Amino acid sequence: MYLNTEQSKRLADLCAVMASDVSKAQLLQTLAQPLAQFMQADHLVSRQWNAQANRYAICASYNVKPSRIRAYEEHFQFCDPITPRLRAMRTPARVSDVCSAQELEDSEFYNDHLRQDGIHWGVNLYAYRGDACLGDLVIYRARGRKDFSSQDMACLNILAPVFTAALSRLGTVDSTKPAWMGHDATALRQLLRGPGQLSQRETEVVLHCLNGCSDKDIARQLCIGFTTVRYHLGHAFEKLGVQGRNKLAARIGQLFLQA
Numbered sequence: 679m680y681l682n683t684e685q686s687k688r689l690a691d692l693c694a695v696m697a698s699d700v701s702k703a704q705l706l707q708t709l710a711q712p713l714a715q716f717m718q719a720d721h722l723v724s725r726q727w728n729a730q731a732n733r734y735a736i737c738a739s740y741n742v743k744p745s746r747i748r749a750y751e752e753h754f755q756f757c758d759p760i761t762p763r764l765r766a767m768r769t770p771a772r773v774s775d776v777c778s779a780q781e782l783e784d785s786e787f788y789n790d791h792l793r794q795d796g797i798h799w800g801v802n803l804y805a806y807r808g809d810a811c812l813g814d815l816v817i818y819r820a821r822g823r824k825d826f827s828s829q830d831m832a833c834l835n836i837l838a839p840v841f842t843a844a845l846s847r848l849g850t851v852d853s854t855k856p857a858w859m860g861h862d863a864t865a866l867r868q869l870l871r872g873p874g875q876l877s878q879r880e881t882e883v884v885l886h887c888l889n890g891c892s893d894k895d896i897a898r899q900l901c902i903g904f905t906t907v908r909y910h911l912g913h914a915f916e917k918l919g920v921q922g923r924n925k926l927a928a929r930i931g932q933l934f935l936q937a
Contacts, residue, residue: 704890706738770834805842812845
């Protein structure tokens with residue numbers, strides 16, 4: 679494997695991010711854009727497996743519409759023919775390694791979900807501690823691009839143990855987080871839209887806020903203006919009865935206990 683000076687620097691920077699002292703949610707969101715760019719990818723998501731609910735929740739993303747995230751969490755993960763095969767491998771693997779192009783293109787998951795955003799090529803990186811899946815990274819390229827190369831896979835194999843160690847370390851810290859962290863995104867949306875009385879846009883902004891995103895990150899993720907983010911956050915804080923971000927997690931935990 680050969681990396682030029684710029685690629686080597688980017689790889690080192692990614693390792694530095696994964697060694698940083700932040701929350702798990704902040705790490706995943708901070709990692710999303712630079713990792714996607716390093717892999718020359720068009721989209722990236724990171725998921726958390728909830729064994730109790732038997733479903734995934736997307737906890738970080740790059741260049742993915744909120745509507746696509748909701749569609750995956752609420753429906754398409756349950757007709758996804760690819761993830762079980764990739765997850766069983768436990769090492770970085772391409773979709774093309776486990777599924778033929780014909781099988782993929784004949785599936786509902788591809789035609790009604792991936793193709794809507796022009797997604798065609800994919801690779802997964804899973805983090806395991808024993809038999810427990812700590813999280814993953816799903817990296818996509820658009821149709822018309824080339825599949826991920828052997829050098830791309832070599833880079834992911836370098837990052838995989840660092841990513842796993844980071845999630846293992848931060849998972850222990852995150853175990854002390856408020857009760858809402860144990861709920862999937864669908865349940866959290868229902869809580870915010872119901873008892874919380876937030877609008878759909880306020881809910882999406884709050885979800886990104888809970889995931890550790892800055893106002894600028896939220897604006898980029900939702901493709902809205904910075905001032906619009908502040909406007910929606912202000913209304914959400916008022917409805918939830920909190921003064922700012924530092925009180926938000928505790929208030930969400932209260933709402934779950936009252937529900």
